[in-house]
Amino acid sequence: AQTVTQSQPEMSVQEAETVTLSCTYDTSESDYYLFWYKQPPSRQMILVIRQEAYKQQNATENRFSVNFQKAAKSFSLKISDSQLGDAAMYFCAYRSAGSGYALNFGKGTSLLVTP
C-alpha cells in the first residue's frame, strides 16, 4: 500500500510571508495523482491543489503552488502571501490512477498564521 508522510506536525508563518509544507510518499506506480487538502475547524476537507504524476509542470492555484519531484517522491506545498484564513490542517493525499481507488492521506500539518 502507498504511504504518505508529512513530517511537520505544526508550522507557523507570519501574515504575508511564505511557508512550505512537506510531503513524501512511497509508491511503485508510475501513474498517480497527488493532492493537498485544507481542513478548517468546520471539518470539511477542501481541495487546495492537485497534481497529475505524468505532468512535469508543477501545479499552481493563485497563492498556492507545489514542488513535485517525482524521482524523489516529494510533493511540497508553498503558500505565498499567507493570510489569516489559511490557518488550518493541511493534508497531503495520494491516489492511484485508474478507477476504483480511494485517497491515502498523510497525518496532516497544522498551520498557524500570526498577524
Place this chain on the structure above:
Amino acid sequence: GAGVSQSPSNKVTEKGKDVELRCDPISGHTALYWYRQSLGQGLEFLIYFQGNSAPDKSGLPSDRFSAERTGGSVSTLTIQRTQQEDSAVYLCASSLGRLGYTFGSGTRLTVV
C-alpha cells in the same frame, strides 16, 4: 443538493449501542467514500461504492462496521456495539470522475 450532506453533525452514544450515520452525496455522483478521522490523525479509508458494483470494504476495521448505499444515492454507515475506540469524525465524500472529490462536514461520534 449543492454539496455532500452528513447527519447527524454530532452524535454521543453509550458504549455497546448501535449507531447509524448518514451521507447524502451530490446528485449524479457515482462514487461514494467513507473515511474515519481519529483525533490527531489523518483520514483512514473505510469503504467505497461505485455505481452498481460491489463495494470495496477493504478498509472496514471490524465486522461491527457495515455500510449500504440505496438506489445509488444515500449511504448509511452502521456501527454495531460501539466501543470507545470508535470515537472519531466520520467523513463522507462523493465524486463523479477520478479527481472531483467533494467532502461533507462529517459526523463527530463520541462513545461514552
